Amino acid sequence: MPSLRASGILLHPTSFPSPFGIGDLGTNAYQLIDFLRESCQQYWQVLPLGPTGFGNSPYMCYSAMAGNPLLISPEKLKEEGLLTDTDFANLPNFPEDRVDYDLVIKAKIPLLETACANFKSNATPEQQQALAEFCQSKAYWLDDYALFMALKEHQKNASWHHWEPGLAKRQPQANEAVKLQLVGELYYHKFLQYEFFRQWSELKQYANEAGIHIIGDIPIYVAHDSADVWANPDIFCLDEETGEAALMAGVPPDYFSATGQLWGNPVYDWEELEKQDFHWWIKRFEAMLDYVDIIRIDHFRGFEAYWAIPQGEETAINGEWIQAPGDKLFASIKNKLGKLPVLAEDLGLITPEVEALRERFEFPGMKVLHFAFGSDPANPFLPFNLPRNCVIYTGTHDNDTTVGWFEQISDYERYNLLMYMGCMSPDGIHWDLIRLALTSVANQTIIPLQDIFGLDSPARMNFPGKPEGNWEWRYQQHMFTPEISEKLRNLTRLCGRAPE
Numbered sequence: 001m002p003s004l005r006a007s008g009i010l011l012h013p014t015s016f017p018s019p020f021g022i023g024d025l026g027t028n029a030y031q032l033i034d035f036l037r038e039s040c041q042q043y044w045q046v047l048p049l050g051p052t053g054f055g056n057s058p059y060m061c062y063s064a065m066a067g068n069p070l071l072i073s074p075e076k077l078k079e080e081g082l083l084t085d086t087d088f089a090n091l092p093n094f095p096e097d098r099v100d101y102d103l104v105i106k107a108k109i110p111l112l113e114t115a116c117a118n119f120k121s122n123a124t125p126e127q128q129q130a131l132a133e134f135c136q137s138k139a140y141w142l143d144d145y146a147l148f149m150a151l152k153e154h155q156k157n158a159s160w161h162h163w164e165p166g167l168a169k170r171q172p173q174a175n176e177a178v179k180l181q182l183v184g185e186l187y188y189h190k191f192l193q194y195e196f197f198r199q200w201s202e203l204k205q206y207a208n209e210a211g212i213h214i215i216g217d218i219p220i221y222v223a224h225d226s227a228d229v230w231a232n233p234d235i236f237c238l239d240e241e242t243g244e245a246a247l248m249a250g251v252p253p254d255y256f257s258a259t260g261q262l263w264g265n266p267v268y269d270w271e272e273l274e275k276q277d278f279h280w281w282i283k284r285f286e287a288m289l290d291y292v293d294i295i296r297i298d299h300f301r302g303f304e305a306y307w308a309i310p311q312g313e314e315t316a317i318n319g320e321w322i323q324a325p326g327d328k329l330f331a332s333i334k335n336k337l338g339k340l341p342v343l344a345e346d347l348g349l350i351t352p353e354v355e356a357l358r359e360r361f362e363f364p365g366m367k368v369l370h371f372a373f374g375s376d377p378a379n380p381f382l383p384f385n386l387p388r389n390c391v392i393y394t395g396t397h398d399n400d401t402t403v404g405w406f407e408q409i410s411d412y413e414r415y416n417l418l419m420y421m422g423c424m425s426p427d428g429i430h431w432d433l434i435r436l437a438l439t440s441v442a443n444q445t446i447i448p449l450q451d452i453f454g455l456d457s458p459a460r461m462n463f464p465g466k467p468e469g470n471w472e473w474r475y476q477q478h479m480f481t482p483e484i485s486e487k488l489r490n491l492t493r494l495c496g497r498a499p500e
Contacts, residue, residue, distance in 0.1 A: 007043065044214050069196060150189060214292045294342070305351075307320070450473070
């Protein structure tokens with residue numbers, strides 16, 4: 001990651017305003033870029049952009065390399081001549097401040113199906129050639145993904161390990177037979193990926209031309225019910241008979257949870273990956289660099305050692321730490337792709353070995369101000385303890401908003417915070433923490449958009465452990481005011497983070 005002193009905003013595209021119930025890659029995405037440029041910001045950080053499954057979590061996607069079709073802009077499809085105003089005539093009344101995913105899917109999937117049918121019937125030779133070239137260039141993941149999604153629909157959305165054995169185990173005869181049966185479905189899913197990447201590439205180009213770099217997110221693990229695991233079972237720890245995860249990912253019990261966290265994803269068979277010279281991981285990074293400028297690696301500590309929980313356990317208590325070959329992995333990736341523009345999410349239980357791995361490859365780590373005031377002066381999140389090679393946040397997508405956080409912290413934390421700041425400004429606690437972050441020595445500062453707006457707990461993006469209601473927050477366009485842009489621009493310049 002570049003060492004320049006700069007700042008930016010954390011916002012997932014689903015949070016954009018949109019007449020289609022969910023943020024997309026249309027007009028409001030471009031307006032965000034304009035706001036960032038006018039406010040002297042140089043980064044836009046997003047969550048994983050993949051197609052989400054149950055729970056709508058961007059960290060549990062059907063593919064580590066595909067894009068989420070729900071982010072495709074119907075208005076952009078209309079500009080291409082693939083949809084008309086008539087297609088938008090009977091849209092439901094969507095909530096303005098959150099995503100109702102069930103309602104969005106019900107309304108938006110028919111639009112995407114119509115656009116696909118119109119493309120198939122009316123595409124120009126140039127458009128057909130562009131689709132063919134896209135499919136060829138992305139075949140290393142696209143073919144498996146399209147077949148996986150077509151089969152999921154054919155199998156009434158059952159997880160792949162519950163499919164009939166020939167399909168679950170990808171027997172060539174069964175695969176070839178079903179490909180002939182699902183020709184239309186395969187075309188549809190490839191078309192959606194073509195449109196997603198076409199729209200995303202245009203947006204990224206607009207951002208880069210405005211001096212904005214996009215930070216994308218790689219979760220260390222992939223969902224068990226995904227094209228990645230189905231197509232590459234040899235690199236995951238799976239039960240050979242049932243296809244279920246033989247060893248599951250998670251984190252051990254700690255101060256926050258007596259039973260730890262059981263995520264359920266299958267962990268990697270690192271020995272097999274190493275035999276393959278980490279080919280799958282190299283392709284994953286390669287795919288990611290196709291559409292972002294900088295990669296944030298979620299749960300970086302798992303590349304040094306990971307908590308593995310045996311099949312059948314209902315909590316994370318009975319897991320064990322197993323060493324991972326992170327040094328060999330990143331050396332191999334560097335050898336193939338060059339020096340990586342990486343940000344390491346190194347929050348949680350971090351050992352000297354994890355820090356050494358991160359420092360060996362010069363990856364900046366993360367610091368969060370919400371964690372800074374609950375202990376003593378040695379707290380590594382306090383601004384005066386920060387190294388320059390790090391990225392400081394007020395909070396992340398897993399934290400409450402700063403306003404909500406301040407309302408709920410202990411008296412001890414509140415006392416420490418107020419003593420540290422000296423006093424609260426009339427602008428509100430959110431601007432106080434934004435100011436602390438921007439004035440710190442950290443090379444980069446990232447602020448969740450909710451904090452720029454001064455929103456409280458209902459605007460929180462995710463509450464780990466809460467089964468419903470996550471990933472839904474959306475802002476409204478009127479929240480972007482010239483006053484907010486001017487305040488952020490002036491403070492960014494004062495703190496030496498504006499572009500030259």
